[in-house]
Amino acid sequence: MNYVSSPWAVGIFIFFIMAVLAISYHFARKTKSASGYFAAGGSIHWSVNGVAFAGDYLSAASFLGICGMIAMSGYDGFLYSIGYLAGWMVALFVVAEPMKRLGKFTFTDALDSKFKSKGIRLVGAISTLLISIFYLIPQMVGAGSLVTPLLGLPHEVGVIMVGVIVIVIVATAGMASTTYVQFLKGGLLIIFSLVLVFLVLSRGLSTSPDQAGNVPYHKFITLKVTSTTEDTLQLEDKAYNVLKVFKLEDGNIFVKVSNAGIENIWKLSDDKTILEEAQSITKLANGKELYNGETKDKGKFYAVGNLSTINGVENTKTGGTMDLFTFSETIKNSTVLRWGKEVIKDADSILTVYYQKPTAGRDVMGPGLKYKVDTEKGATTNDRLNFISLMLALFLGTAALPHILIRYYTVKSAAAARKSTIVAIIAIGLFYLLTLYMGLGAMTNGVLDLTNENMAAPLLAKSFGISIFAIISAIAFATVLGTVSGLIVAASGAVAHDFMDNFMKLKLNDKAKVRAGKIAALVVGFIAIILGILFKGMNVSFLVGWAFALAASANLPAIIMILFWKKTTAKGVITSIIVGLVLALGMILLSQDTYNDVYHLVGVKAPMPISNPAIFSVPISFITLVVVSLFTQKDNVKRDVENEKLEIEEAVETKQQ
């Protein structure tokens, strides 16, 4: 789609960014020590920290990714909301307080508090870095998605903007500023999401949504087919010429048709009696792109998303404001015009075709459109394993995310850590309840950009006016800024504190440690910018699912076993982190989704049958820890003897004094 920026929107956006930088500058002047930089000096009140937790967690994945996935795939997107929140139960009930008691700045501190092992320091730092980078990718992709409709700038500019601003924030102030940025952003995000849901319900539903009269609804037409042969077909309307027929392996048939010199793609209906208007992007051999046969600036690539029938009636709309129940019930009893996607190779060009897929509301409001689970609808065992694996990763990943774990160190006590987790759960839970309605709103209000589902929520806001669009986009952008800042603090903590100070024993003083952290922040920020550009166009929530799988596989077994199994040894922890990381990362890199969307290998079968590795990598990581620990019990005995010696020596020294 072609986007033009509005000066008002740009003004609001710049105001927000300046406010964020002002907060950052304010706290920069206060932050002098390493504890101040990496953990805000343990000085944040639990209620502020709780909302900041929500701010950290409600990243681009939640606001942009989940809403986008619900808008495209219905209820299956909402599964992420359910899984993300469920993960907080692990964090609250099992991890929050003990982690606070064991750690100082980073989660590696907590892992290593018992063992004083250089190996744990090293693998903990590597794991934190890798997970942070995986989590950074979707945030950067989200930033790129935001600036396009808001400022009319290309994706790459958005990614670079976020990278630069965040590096400035983190390199100046560290954890205190990110906490207050997250607090403000978390609060604002929830308030404006409530406003957006209220507006969606006020508008009601229509089979021809026109964004309050501002954008005319494009009615997709059909052409009557008079006869078909093996290679071609005849159309009733002679103004259209059939150029080429594409028969795909999955049974779909697409037809390239020319009308008044403009070529476009149509889909042959299942009964082969009509051609349905599709939308297409043609990537020519010279790199140029045509949208529905014309250049992008012609604006012929339409926004979509509507109900084709409401309660079984065509060309109609509901009257006035709806409540949450009537809204969901109406969608359940209607037909949603969803869009499928196929990539076709045509000589030197690559065609990306989006075609109409009318779907019963009943199916939209239940699972199965993205993650196949019903065997009667062709779901295989691998499909079902993939689903279980995703839900497992979401459940177990939260409590093991480094940027969430470091937030436990910004409050004073273990009780404060618990209370801030509870504030976070309430705020995040409320927001996730709203995601379903924002997603369904975007699905039915004619606002969707088929080329980028991440834009669903901001574009939904745009349909209610440029001001709310600018505010919501600015909050979403601040969301990205805040989350990226938190992640970069976590990553720089891993490098400066865990790796340089504790692993390499460089004995950095406070000032040098903060400087090392800032340099690390710069490098990680730069890597994030590059990856954000490379991963353009992928659903951000889907990408975050991978970061969760990595965290659940590498960190969680170590955290849980250290807390609950006395026989855990340092070698057990080290091997389980390595095995979890390597296995999860390997399975992700060899999965079909990575082959299709990252390597862009059209028609190549990937070796890994499922996309989310957690169902294999988490148990294997646990088993590795147990087996290696059992074989290295001698280490624990040795460590206990040494610790006891130390304690006796300390006691003697104290007595002598």
Next chain:
Amino acid sequence: MSHGPSADWGKDGAADYKSKLGVIMFCVYTIVYAGFIFINVFEPKLMKMDIGSLNLAIVYGFGLIVFAIVLAVIYNHFCTRAEKRAGMIDEEEIAINANENTDEKGAEK
């Protein structure tokens, strides 16, 4: 047997109780969450069954979110009670009180 940071653990007299309560509540939530996954995978049609104006998928999904919030509040209630019973003083409150006292003194000056 020494546990390194055990000195820190010792300060929290309610730690064992909170830890046990946490594990029990975690198990309760895990069972309900696993039930959701189980129905999705083995009886997906059941998820589309009507419950009033909604369906089971929405009711169960929303239920999991609301249940999480309710459990979190209950857990905090019992933990706070246990901490008070164990005679723990909220370090945060001390800090806040100390700040307030300092402020007041400052204001008096």
